[in-house]
Amino acid sequence: MRILVSGKGGSGKTTIAALLSIIFSRNGYRVLALDTDSVPNLAQSLGVPPEVIDKIVPLAKNEELVAERTGVRPGEGWGLLFSLTPQVSDIADKYGIKIDDNLSLVVVGSIDVSKEGCLCPAIALAKAFLLHTFLKRREIIIVDSEAGAEVFGRGLAEKFDINLCIAEPTLKSLSIAKKLIDLANQLGIKHNIVVLNKVQDPLHAVQLFNRVFGNSVPYHVVRYDENIVALENRGRGLTSLSIDSIAYRDTHSLFLKLTKLV
Numbered sequence: 001m002r003i004l005v006s007g008k009g010g011s012g013k014t015t016i017a018a019l020l021s022i023i024f025s026r027n028g029y030r031v032l033a034l035d036t037d038s039v040p041n042l043a044q045s046l047g048v049p050p051e052v053i054d055k056i057v058p059l060a061k062n063e064e065l066v067a068e069r070t071g072v073r074p075g076e077g078w079g080l081l082f083s084l085t086p087q088v089s090d091i092a093d094k095y096g097i098k099i100d101d102n103l104s105l106v107v108v109g110s111i112d113v114s115k116e117g118c119l120c121p122a123i124a125l126a127k128a129f130l131l132h133t134f135l136k137r138r139e140i141i142i143v144d145s146e147a148g149a150e151v152f153g154r155g156l157a158e159k160f161d162i163n164l165c166i167a168e169p170t171l172k173s174l175s176i177a178k179k180l181i182d183l184a185n186q187l188g189i190k191h192n193i194v195v196l197n198k199v200q201d202p203l204h205a206v207q208l209f210n211r212v213f214g215n216s217v218p219y220h221v222v223r224y225d226e227n228i229v230a231l232e233n234r235g236r237g238l239t240s241l242s243i244d245s246i247a248y249r250d251t252h253s254l255f256l257k258l259t260k261l262v
């Protein structure tokens, strides 16, 4: 199962991606969590220690690797031929950070050309990795994406079985989610779910949701949980979030829905 986590900046993509990764892995799935944000922070949310985080080089920024796999150094892509389908099968094993027995993280880096300048070979490598990483049995890939629609571009989106579009219960956030879902639908992503996150008044949130979406798309509510903020302020990852806390329980029921989908 390949799950894309999309949505507006600050809506809670990284939080939900991290919680789902933790929950899937604790339930016997092998999880590969991928961070494609240009300012990656999924590692923090997964409780990776700061001294390890400091040493992480995103795949797309790893000049040696990019050069080795594409034949061209980052920044040298224009006008040169480079391999568009670099070999990526060993990358998860070599560059993954092991969070626990069932959970690894690969910091891929941004796939957005407009954010990365013209690092074409680097983006080619990052995209090839997203496209061609092979799934074994009971294996899940969860991609924490960058805000915006780049991830829906050029052949990537349709690789995902499920698109979780995270939205805060505001008209603005939901309107952006609607656009992303429309795009995902056009691209033929099979399952789109809107995750209403940081919800304090579920009834009101669902009313707003219905105003924007009608009943065209399924939704799931994850309530506002002050424990998340408290952990973050203490520099702790969501691996330390109590399984009794609100957001954990709400994400756990999302996990159950997802296992029934595919």
Ligand SMILES: Nc1ncnc2c1ncn2[C@@H]1O[C@H](COP(=O)(O)OP(=O)(O)O)[C@@H](O)[C@H]1O
Pocket: 007, 008, 009, 010, 011, 012, 013, 014, 015, 016, 197, 198, 199, 222, 223, 224, 225, 226, 228, 229, 232, 247
């Ligand atoms: N359910 C929730 N309850 C409380 N705070 C949340 C919840 N989900 C996310 N947050 C907080 O909102 C902020 C943005 O979340 P984050 O996951 O980083 O968003 P994104 O990755 O979409 O930019 C973070 O400070 C996070 O702790």
Ligand SMILES: [Mg+2]
Pocket: 013, 014, 015, 037, 041, 144
């Ligand atoms: Mg994020």
